[in-house]
Amino acid sequence: MFFDSLQDLWRIAVIGVLTYALLVAVLRSSGERTLAKMNAFDFVVTVALGSTLATILLSRDVTLSEGLAALVLLVVLQFVATWLSVRSGKIRHLLKSAPTLLVRDGRMDEEMMRRQRVTANEVLQAVRSQGIGDLGLVAAVVLETDGTFSVITNQNAGEHTALSNVQGT
Missing domain, CATH: 1.20.1270 (Substrate Binding Domain Of Dnak; Chain:A; Domain 2)
Structure with a gap:
């Protein structure tokens, strides 16, 4: 044995x-x-x-x-x-899955969050981890294909954003 x-x-x-x-x-x-x-x-x-x-x-x-x-x-x-x-x-x-837009212009997309099984608290945690205290300062939060969140502030959004291949745009 x-x-x-x-x-x-x-x-x-x-x-x-x-x-x-x-x-x-x-x-x-x-x-x-x-x-x-x-x-x-x-x-x-x-x-x-x-x-x-x-x-x-x-x-x-x-x-x-x-x-x-x-x-x-x-x-x-x-x-x-x-x-x-x-x-x-x-x-x-x-x-491979496509990235998913969860927040646009400070507003959470509840339907996309539900589809991806992401809670509001998880999105807010991702925003806070970037040192942002107000969701209104966020242009977008994207759930990437590897499960991480990308947070794009209004200040960094610019005219040509990297959201062209994101579901929900």
Whole structure:
């Protein structure tokens, strides 16, 4: 129950070091976007990588070469999906959500907040975290695709805002 054999522990240690080193190398070579803040698609890939790594380490039925092939395949698929989403609006729409406008000109959009399951307190906290005490000073609050809030003040809004691809504009 607590210990089967020293050979099993050595196997886990050797495979773990080799797999970890390769995973780091593959992720580093795949580019900064792979390691950026995550949206839902990136989260799924990350969970799949973790699950695959655990399987490689703990399952005797999976050889090191099979496990490494699975890790490389997941990273390549993530790279291809990201590459395609940059070049195709349809693919981008399938894989990634669009940012959502929650506040415009100091007024909360209750419907958009409800759709995104965001409370007024969460929006106000995001505004306060930017050092703004009055919602009337806010041109926009955007729920970004990675779950963070962007707060744009009236002073910084300007004529050409970055709200062109935001849902609710």
